[in-house]
Amino acid sequence: MVKVKRKPLEEIAESVKGYTKILNVGCGGCVSVCLAGGQREVKTTNAELTLLFEEKGINSRVDGYTVERQCNAACLEELDDLVVRYDCLLSMACGAGVQMLAERYPSKPVFPAQNTVAIGVDREIGVYEEKCRACGRCVLAYTGGIWIPCAWNDIYIRLKQQNRLDDIKKIHLAMEWQNSTPRTIVQPQYEHLYAKEEK
Amino acid sequence: MKAGSHLEKILRAGHFAFTGEIGPPRGTNVEDVRKKARFLKGNVDMANITDNQTAVVRMSSWATSLIVMQEGVEPNYQMVCRDRNRLAMQADILGAYALGIRNILALSGDHQQFGDHPFAKGVYDIDSIQLVNMIKTMRDEGKFQSGGDISGPPKMFIGAAANPFADPLEWRVHRLAKKIEAGADFIQTQCIFNMARFREWIKQADDMGLTEKVYILAGITPMKSIGMARYMQKKVPGMDVPEEIIKRLKGVDKKQVADEGIKIACEQIQELKETKGVAGVHLMAIEWEHKVPEIAERAGMLPRPVVEDDEPSAQDDKKE
Ligand code: SF4
Ligand code: SF4
Numbered sequence: 001m002v003k004v005k006r007k008p009l010e011e012i013a014e015s016v017k018g019y020t021k022i023l024n025v026g027c028g029g030c031v032s033v034c035l036a037g038g039q040r041e042v043k044t045t046n047a048e049l050t051l052l053f054e055e056k057g058i059n060s061r062v063d064g065y066t067v068e069r070q071c072n073a074a075c076l077e078e079l080d081d082l083v084v085r086y087d088c089l090l091s092m093a094c095g096a097g098v099q100m101l102a103e104r105y106p107s108k109p110v111f112p113a114q115n116t117v118a119i120g121v122d123r124e125i126g127v128y129e130e131k132c133r134a135c136g137r138c139v140l141a142y143t144g145g146i147w148i149p150c151a152w153n154d155i156y157i158r159l160k161q162q163n164r165l166d167d168i169k170k171i172h173l174a175m176e177w178q179n180s181t182p183r184t185i186v187q188p189q190y191e192h193l194y195a196k197e198e199k
Numbered sequence: 200m201k202a203g204s205h206l207e208k209i210l211r212a213g214h215f216a217f218t219g220e221i222g223p224p225r226g227t228n229v230e231d232v233r234k235k236a237r238f239l240k241g242n243v244d245m246a247n248i249t250d251n252q253t254a255v256v257r258m259s260s261w262a263t264s265l266i267v268m269q270e271g272v273e274p275n276y277q278m279v280c281r282d283r284n285r286l287a288m289q290a291d292i293l294g295a296y297a298l299g300i301r302n303i304l305a306l307s308g309d310h311q312q313f314g315d316h317p318f319a320k321g322v323y324d325i326d327s328i329q330l331v332n333m334i335k336t337m338r339d340e341g342k343f344q345s346g347g348d349i350s351g352p353p354k355m356f357i358g359a360a361a362n363p364f365a366d367p368l369e370w371r372v373h374r375l376a377k378k379i380e381a382g383a384d385f386i387q388t389q390c391i392f393n394m395a396r397f398r399e400w401i402k403q404a405d406d407m408g409l410t411e412k413v414y415i416l417a418g419i420t421p422m423k424s425i426g427m428a429r430y431m432q433k434k435v436p437g438m439d440v441p442e443e444i445i446k447r448l449k450g451v452d453k454k455q456v457a458d459e460g461i462k463i464a465c466e467q468i469q470e471l472k473e474t475k476g477v478a479g480v481h482l483m484a485i486e487w488e489h490k491v492p493e494i495a496e497r498a499g500m501l502p503r504p505v506v507e508d509d510e511p512s513a514q515d516d517k518k519e
Contacts, residue, residue: 152370153366153367156367156370157367165373168373169373169376169377171328171329171332171377171380171381172329173329174285174324174325174329174333174344175324175325177324
């Protein structure tokens with residue numbers, strides 16, 4: 001899943017300073033799994049922010065609300081009536097969630113509370129490791145399921161064990177990077193619904 | 200002839216090549232480059248011009264190559280995959296060729312995280328094998344990587360690097376085979392200190408018929424001090440410095456250490472000259488360019504052979 005790390009409190013405070021009523025929106029998806037942006041983390045972040053505001057004599061209030069997933073418009077519906085009561089939104093979701101909020105509430109300033117880091121795996125509780133950069137042309141088929149070009153030693157050992165060394169003896173053509181423009185994914189079984197009308 | 204560079208002529212004529220290296224300055228000090236080039240002139244067949252070596256910013260490789268050419272030394276233009284994408288690479292290759300550069304060495308490049316701008320974006324659009332292949336396609340088919348036609352293809356003599364010492368050892372020679380298949384005309388190896396391991400690698404390459412297909416130049420670096428030897432042993436990845444080397448350096452008087460380092464290098468060069476499959480030596484005297492004339496002399500590499508500027512002959516069928 002998507003792995004994120006919360007921005008330093010000072011940075012968050014700096015971005016929302018000047019707004020009196022702040023709504024911090026959590027996400028029950030990936031960021032909740034990696035223990036950074038779910039209901040619980042919204043609560044602690046708000047407590048820390050409130051304390052900081054008090055210390056600095058800033059007259060702002062921050063409330064929290066966590067949706068099931070921030071990257072789906074249907075999940076945001078329940079926020080519509082709430083959002084109007086606030087001056088700005090803080091998002092505890094990944095970058096996709098932040099953008100979804102900003103798109104749905106174009107008149108409200110939306111600020112990210114996270115640094116979105118990677119697509120990764122869970123190692124220990126609270127420990128995550130990057131595994132994919134969403135290049136859009138997965139090469140794992142011939143690297144024995146190991147990513148990162150410099151891991152050749154590991155790749156070699158695994159392929160040798162699987163008797164598949166021929167996979168890396170071949171020359172592979174230059175990558176066709178798919179991740180340099182924003183992509184939209186339509187699954188094949190739904191393509192017919194969105195087929196462009198021919199003129 | 201594929202490119203007609205001086206290096207290519209030397210190798211095709213069957214001479215044992217002797218090449219050097221120049222690191223561009225951390226600024227615009229042209230005189231510094233010229234001085235280094237003068238030490239190499241007539242003592243080596245060509246000189247590698249490094250490209251932001253160790254991921255530290257320096258004067259660009261192509262510009263330094265041109266200055267070196269003005270001093271009468273043929274450059275080997277190094278290009279790393281770390282700093283440019285395929286558009287910039289191809290543009291630079293065209294420009295370098297247009298200005299008279301005829302040798303190029305395709306490298307991955309040390310990771311930016313170890314250099315002076317650790318937060319720079321590493322490009323790695325294509326890897327070093329794909330770079331070799333791209334230059335070959337530009338030269339032999341007159342096509343860009345995209346397939347588009349080049350008017351006036353760049354005729355480069357294409358080099359690639361090989362490290363006989365990195366793990367997994369048994370994979371090294373296959374990686375060499377891949378670089379040859381991709382289009383490398385010559386190979387320059389990582390600095391060799393472990394001669395036993397190198398002998399094994401070159402024998403494997405020879406047994407696979409690879410030394411017939413490519414010219415292999417063995418990399419030699421003279422040790423300047425015990426500290427340098429230790430540093431290379433412990434800190435430089437992919438480097439194999441056996442304890443015997445350090446023992447030998449420690450065994451001589453303090454004032455004699457650098458001389459002992461040169462002595463070791465010369466002995467290595469002598470042996471490599473007799474080793475089947477080795478077509479030459481690439482001397483990397485890092486910030487020690489002024490010692491190159493002495494090393495060349497002591498290693499018996501002088502005078503450098505003169506090759507005629509003649510047209511391609513029957514010789515050329517070999518290794519085409
Ligand atoms: S908004 Fe981001 S963190 Fe939340 S579920 Fe969607 S992808 Fe995961
Ligand atoms: S090859 Fe591409 S898609 Fe596959 S794991 Fe790596 S970045 Fe992700």
